[in-house]
Amino acid sequence: MTINSEYTDNIFLSDNNKQNDIITTISPGINLEAKTRNNNIEFLYELGYSHYKILSNNNSLRHNSVLSSNLGISRHTKLQFNNTFKITEDPGLESINNQDIPQDDVSQEYSVEKETGRHSLESYLTNSSVFNFSHQLNRTDFIEIQYSYDILKNEDPEIRNREQHKPSFNLIYCPVPNRFETKWHMTYMLDDKSDAVNDPGYSEERINPLLDMKYWAIPRRLSLNAGMSYNKGVINYNTLNFDDNIYESLKSSLGMTYHFLPDQVRNLTINTNGYYEKAITYTGEGMSDTSDDFKTWYGLIKVNKKVNHRLDAFVQYGQTITDFMGDGRNNDDYIVYEPSIGIKYILAQEIPLSLSAGYLVRDIDHKELESAITINGKLGAWKFTRYGDISFKASSGYEEDHLGAERLGFGIYYDAGFNINYIFSRYISGKLAGFYKKNRYLDLEETRNDKTKEIRCSLIFKPAKWFLMGIDYSFRDINSTLEQDSYKENRIILKLKYSPYLKM
Numbered sequence: 001m002t003i004n005s006e007y008t009d010n011i012f013l014s015d016n017n018k019q020n021d022i023i024t025t026i027s028p029g030i031n032l033e034a035k036t037r038n039n040n041i042e043f044l045y046e047l048g049y050s051h052y053k054i055l056s057n058n059n060s061l062r063h064n065s066v067l068s069s070n071l072g073i074s075r076h077t078k079l080q081f082n083n084t085f086k087i088t089e090d091p092g093l094e095s096i097n098n099q100d101i102p103q104d105d106v107s108q109e110y111s112v113e114k115e116t117g118r119h120s121l122e123s124y125l126t127n128s129s130v131f132n133f134s135h136q137l138n139r140t141d142f143i144e145i146q147y148s149y150d151i152l153k154n155e156d157p158e159i160r161n162r163e164q165h166k167p168s169f170n171l172i173y174c175p176v177p178n179r180f181e182t183k184w185h186m187t188y189m190l191d192d193k194s195d196a197v198n199d200p201g202y203s204e205e206r207i208n209p210l211l212d213m214k215y216w217a218i219p220r221r222l223s224l225n226a227g228m229s230y231n232k233g234v235i236n237y238n239t240l241n242f243d244d245n246i247y248e249s250l251k252s253s254l255g256m257t258y259h260f261l262p263d264q265v266r267n268l269t270i271n272t273n274g275y276y277e278k279a280i281t282y283t284g285e286g287m288s289d290t291s292d293d294f295k296t297w298y299g300l301i302k303v304n305k306k307v308n309h310r311l312d313a314f315v316q317y318g319q320t321i322t323d324f325m326g327d328g329r330n331n332d333d334y335i336v337y338e339p340s341i342g343i344k345y346i347l348a349q350e351i352p353l354s355l356s357a358g359y360l361v362r363d364i365d366h367k368e369l370e371s372a373i374t375i376n377g378k379l380g381a382w383k384f385t386r387y388g389d390i391s392f393k394a395s396s397g398y399e400e401d402h403l404g405a406e407r408l409g410f411g412i413y414y415d416a417g418f419n420i421n422y423i424f425s426r427y428i429s430g431k432l433a434g435f436y437k438k439n440r441y442l443d444l445e446e447t448r449n450d451k452t453k454e455i456r457c458s459l460i461f462k463p464a465k466w467f468l469m470g471i472d473y474s475f476r477d478i479n480s481t482l483e484q485d486s487y488k489e490n491r492i493i494l495k496l497k498y499s500p501y502l503k504m
Contacts, residue, residue, distance in 0.1 A: 001026075001027070001028050001029070001497070001498045001499070002025075002026075002027045002029070002046070002048075002495065002496070002497045002498075003024070003025070003026055003027075003495070003496045003497075004023075004024070004025040004027075004493055004494065004495050004496075005022065005023075005024050005493070005494045006022065006023045006024075006025070006491065006492070006493045006494075007020070007021075007022050007023075007491070007492045007493075008020065008021060008023070008092065008489060008490070008491045008492075009489065009490045009491075010487055010488065010489040010490075011055065011121070012091070012119045012120065012121070013091050013092065013118065013119055013487045013489060014119045014484075014487050015483070015486050015487050015488070016484075017119070019054070019055070020054070021052050021053060021054045021055055022052075022053040022054070023050050023051065023052055023053070023090075024050070024051045024053075025048050025049065025050045025051070025062070026048065026049050027046045027047065027048035027049075027062070027064075028046070028047060029044065029045055029046035029047065029064075030043075030044070030045055031043070031044045031499070032044075038071075038072030039069075039070065039071045039072055040069065040070050041067075041068070041069040041070075041071075042066070042067070042068050042069070043065070043066070043067050044064075044065060044066040044067075045063075045064070045065040046062075046063070046064045046065070047061065047062070047063060048061065048062035048063075048064070049061055049062070050062055050089070050090070055121065058089060058121040060089050060123060061087075062086075062087060062088045062089070062090075063085065063086065063087040063088075064085070064086050064087075064088075065083075065084075065085045065086075066082075066083070066084050066085075067081070067082070067083045068080075068081065068082045068083075069081045069082075076135055076136035076137075077133075077134070077135045077136075078132075078133070078134050078135075079132070079133055080130075080131075080132040080133075080134075081129075081130070081131050081132070082129070082130045083127070083128070083129045083130075084126075084127070084128045084129075085125075085126070085127045086125070086126045086127075087123060087124070087125045088123065088124065089121045089122065089123045089124070090121075091118035091119065091120070091121070092489070092491060118156070118159060119484070119487075120156050120158075122154065122155040122156035123155045124152065124153060124154045124155065124156070124159070125151070125152070125153040125154075126150075126151070126152050127149075127150070127151045128148070128149075128150045129148065129149045129150075130146065130147075130148045131146065131147045131148075132144065132145070132146045133145045133146075139177070140172070140174040140177045140178075140181070141171075141172055141173050141174060142170075142171070142172040143170070143171050143172075144169070144170040144171075145167075145168075145169055145170075146167070146168045146169075146170075147165075147166070147167045147168075148164075148165075148166045148167075149164070149165055149166075150162070150163070150164045150166075151163045151164075157196060157197050158196055158197045158198075158199070159196055160193045160194055160195070160196045160199060160201055161193070161194040161201075162191070162192065162193050162194075163191075163192045164189065164190065164191045164192070165188075165189070165190045166187065166188070166189045166190075167187075167188050168185070168186065168187040168188070169184070169185065169186040169187075170183070170184070170185050171183070171184040171185075172184075178216070178219070179215065179216050179219065180213070180214070180215045180216075181213070181214045181215075182211065182212070182213050182214075183210075183211070183212040183213075184210070184211055185208075185209070185210040185211075185212075186207075186208070186209045186210070187206075187207070187208045188206070188207050188208075189204070189205070189206045189207075189208075190203070190204075190205050191203070191204045191205075191206075194238075195238050195239075200237060200238050200239040201237075201238045202235055202236060202237045202238060203235070203236045203238075204233060204234070204235050204236075204404065205233065205234045206231070206232065206233040206234075206404075207230075207231075207232050207233075208229065208230070208231045208232075209229065209230050210227070210228070210229040210230075211227060211228050211229070212225070212226075212227040213225065213226050213227065220259065221258065221259050221261070222256070222257070222258050222259075223256070223257045224255070224256055225253070225254065225255035225256065225257075225273060226252075226253065226254055226255075227251075227252070227253040227254075227275075228250075228251070228252050228253075229250075229251045230248070230249070230250055230251075231247075231248065231249045231250075231251075231403070232246070232247070232248040232249075233246070233247050233248070233403065233404060234246050235247075235404070245281055245282060246281065246282040247279060247280070247281045247282075247292070247403045247404070248279070248280055249277055249278060249279035249280070249403060250277065250278055251275050251276070251277040252275060252276055252277075253273065253274065253275035253276075254273065254274060254275075255271070255272060255273030255274070256271070256272050256273070257269065257270070257271045257272075258270050258271075267305060267306035267307075268303070268304070268305055268306075269303070269304040269305075269306075270301070270302070270303050270304075271300075271301070271302040271303075271304070272299075272300065272301045272302075273299075273300050274297070274298050274299035274300065275296075275297075275298050276295070276296070276297055276298075277295070277296040277298075278294075278295050278296075279292075279293060279294050279295075279296075279402065279403055280293050281293060281403075292324075292402065292403075292407070293324070293325040294322055294323060294324045294325060294402055295322070295323045295325070296320065296321065296322045296323075296400075297320070297321045298318070298319070298320045298321075299318065299319050300316060300317070300318040300319075301316065301317055302314055302315070302316035303315050303316070309346075310345055310346040311343060311344070311345050311346075312343065312344040312345075313341075313342070313343050314341065314342055314343075314344075314356075315339075315340070315341045316339070316340055316341075317337075317338070317339045317340075318336075318337075318338040318339075318340075319335065319336065319337055319338070320335065320336040320338075320400075321333075321334075321335050321336075322334055322335075322336075322400070332364050332365045332367075333364075333365050334362050334363060334364045334365065334410070335362070335363045336360065336361070336362050336363075336398065337360070337361045337362075337363070338358055338359075338360045338361075338374070338397075338398075339358055339359060340356050340357060340358025340359075340374065341356065341357060341358070342354065342355055342356025342357065342376070343355055343356075347382055349382070349383060351379070351380045351381070351382045352378070352379075352380055353377075353378070353379050353380075353382075354376075354377060354378045354379075355376070355377040356375070356376045356377070357373070357374065357375050357376075358373070358374040358375075358376075359371065359372075359373055359374070360372045360373075360374050360397070360398060360412070362398075362410065362442075370442060372396075372398075372412050373396075374396040374397050375394055375396055375414075376394060376395050376396060376397075377392065377393070377394045378392070378393045378394070379391055379392050379393075385422075387422055387423040387424070388420065388421060388422035388423070389420075389421050390418065390419070390420045390421075391418065391419050392416070392417065392418035392419070393415075393416070393417055393418075394414075394415065394416035394417075395413075395414075395415045395416075396412075396413060396414045396415065397412070397413065398410065398411065398412050398413070399411050399412075399413060408441045408443070408444065408448070409441060409442065409443025409444060410441075410442050410443045411439055411440060411441040411442065411443075412439075412440045412442070413437070413438065413439050413440075414436070414437065414438040415436070415437050415438075416435070416436045416437075417433070417434060417435040417436070418433065418434050419431070419432075419433045420432040420433070427461055427462055427463050428459070428460065428461050428462075429459075429460050429462070430457070430458065430459045430460065431456075431457065431458045431460075432455075432456070432457045433455070433456045433457075434454065434455045434456070435452070435453070435454040435455075436451075436452070436453050436454075437450075437451070437452040438450070438451045438452075446481065447481070448480075448481045448482070449479075449480070449481050450478075450479075450480045450481070450482075450485075451477075451478070451479040451480070452476070452477070452478050453476070453477045453478075454474065454475065454476045454477070455474065455475050456472065456473070456474040456475075457472070457473050457474075458470060458471065458472040458473070459471050465501065466498065466499050466500045466501060467497070467498055467499075468495070468496070468497040468499075469495065469496055469497075470493075470494075470495040470497075471492070471493070471494055471495070472491075472492070472493040472495070473490075473491070473492050473493075474489075474490075474491045475488075475489070475490050475491075476488070476489050476491075
């Protein structure tokens with residue numbers, strides 16, 4: 001059983017229609033879990049009733065359920081399933097304030113599609129399902145099959161409904177273990193978006209096979225890399241005001257990494273890689289449309305020096321050349337120059353810290369220059385005291401979106417966040433988190449700037465495993481060129497949770 005009392009000074013998340021309110025939510029629920037040494041399954045369901053003190057005509061029921069399972073079919077075979085279902089009217093639940101900084105080393109994808117602008121208390125439904133099957137064939141070979149399904153249904157006619165299917169396949173196969181490795185990947189996506197008021201929908205279908213190969217020409221010293229990927233998409237609009245189109249691109253890449261011997265240059269590594277991509281678009285009738293066709297060349301060289309057993313330093317230089325073959329909306333050719341330097345340091349407790357800084361310059365058709373400073377960094381969960389830890393992640397750079405339905409062109413992004421956790425006593429703990437994101441899309445008719453700033457802090461009192469009291473405060477500020485998406489909000493939540501545990 002959870003009882004929340006929540007105050008917000010901007011319930012509609014709007015600069016033009018600010019309204020404060022107090023929402024009290026009572027949510028009885030059940031959490032069932034069964035587990036063995038290699039298997040577990042868990043089910044959570046909460047039924048909530050939200051009561052608005054001022055806007056009482058929006059009182060409604062909320063549903064929240066999570067089903068997850070992890071089955072070890074055998075020592076080398078795993079089957080995982082996760083499904084999250086939610087029905088609510090609160091637009092604030094789509095905020096990022098419930099997310100932490102990602103702690104993995106996988107490069108983050110930056111979505112160029114705008115966030116859902118939800119400024120009403122109309123109910124909406126979300127459901128996200130992920131099925132994953134993986135099998136370790138032997139010491140070096142691995143296979144994985146995954147399928148995800150996401151839906152969004154809105155009662156608000158100004159927001160699109162959405163349904164997305166995304167199966168994928170991954171295979172790591174080493175014909176010659178420790179010498180020759182291949183990675184095979186295939187993704188298919190079907191994304192349907194319905195019409196909304198003044199916002200026509202579309203259907204996009206895309207397939208993307210990829211092959212990467214790595215060969216150690218000289219074991220532990222010289223490795224050679226090569227890759228090939230193909231991307232094809234079909235976009236069908238729900239209105240005659242836009243032409244359906246087909247796009248496809250082919251990308252080939254080459255790379256090399258060389259580790260010098262100690263008697264040559266001690267602890268020095270040189271890495272080079274690059275790719276060439278060509279993209280072609282067609283109209284719905286299959287006729288060639290050169291207005292958005294382009295070619296891209298990319299190259300990178302990186303020199304890494306291991307200073308000691310804890311410190312690595314590097315310097316790198318990357319360059320991108322994009323050549324448009326027609327007179328479309330992004331018809332100016334450009335070159336991007338991106339030098340940078342950085343370090344990686346191993347702190348106490350073997351926590352890695354990485355920092356880098358660079359300078360990005362885009363030369364547009366030798367007529368105009370655009371520049372930006374780039375800063376990247378990451379710190380794992382570093383315990384600065386016995387009772388507290390801190391983590392942060394910052395990234396910046398540029399993205400290119402010349403294919404697909406949105407096609408926002410060239411953009412520069414900044415993304416940073418931190419988490420601080422601290423245990424004050426046996427029963428009291430706290431958390432402080434912050435997030436900043438900035439996107440600038442420079443190739444649109446009007447340059448678009450999106451900024452998001454958020455700060456969140458919480459204090460938890462937990463005298464027993466089955467009882468919890470807490471208070472959360474969050475502030476979010478979104479500033480966008482799209483005026484309807486800009487707003488500021490302060491939100492305070494008082495929480496009581498009673499969850500007795502019964503073992504059966």
